[in-house]
Amino acid sequence: MKKAILVGFLLALTFNVHAKQRIKHCGSSAKSEVREALNFVKNNLETIMSDTSGMTSKEKKKLRKKAKNVNIKCMDHKPVCKNHSDRGGVSRHMFNSAVVICYNRIRSVMGNNAFCALADTIIHEFGHTANVKKARNHNDGPNNDKVYRLGDAAEDLCNSMGLDGSIPRNSND
Numbered sequence: 001m002k003k004a005i006l007v008g009f010l011l012a013l014t015f016n017v018h019a020k021q022r023i024k025h026c027g028s029s030a031k032s033e034v035r036e037a038l039n040f041v042k043n044n045l046e047t048i049m050s051d052t053s054g055m056t057s058k059e060k061k062k063l064r065k066k067a068k069n070v071n072i073k074c075m076d077h078k079p080v081c082k083n084h085s086d087r088g089g090v091s092r093h094m095f096n097s098a099v100v101i102c103y104n105r106i107r108s109v110m111g112n113n114a115f116c117a118l119a120d121t122i123i124h125e126f127g128h129t130a131n132v133k134k135a136r137n138h139n140d141g142p143n144n145d146k147v148y149r150l151g152d153a154a155e156d157l158c159n160s161m162g163l164d165g166s167i168p169r170n171s172n173d
Helices: 002-017 028-043 045-050 057-069 103-129 146-160
Strands: 071-074 089-091 098-101
Touching: 028 045, 028 057, 028 071, 028 103, 028 146, 045 057, 045 146, 057 103, 089 103, 098 103, 103 146
Parallel strands: 071 098
Antiparallel strands: 089 098
């Protein structure tokens, strides 16, 4: 009986890990912007990674995989965003299968630069799910930290392509 339960759990886990990528808890306008930023990240992933020095082939391989299947959740209404005034996002979920985006915070703090900051946050949090090496004092700033440099590379590319602009308010907060 214990073996059957274990096998069932492992099968469920296997199918969940490769499930279709979802954007959850975002209002329709916010969901559209998140999808657009996600598509920017996916379509430019190779360029972003090549602009981030020091990434190992193992980190790149895992990041490619995570960019295809990690779910994104707008969680402005939850303590994970509400109780952390400096947070734009966080990677969290069992098995690194989701990232949380504090969408309205990005919108209000970044103003007319919010779209590229959203792309920055998405790739930054994907970097965490892919176990891209981060510096010891990660949350103190870039510190030559690969996870921050991934986000910076995405934001720089986004800006250079003229894609930046404001984003609409998430109505699901």
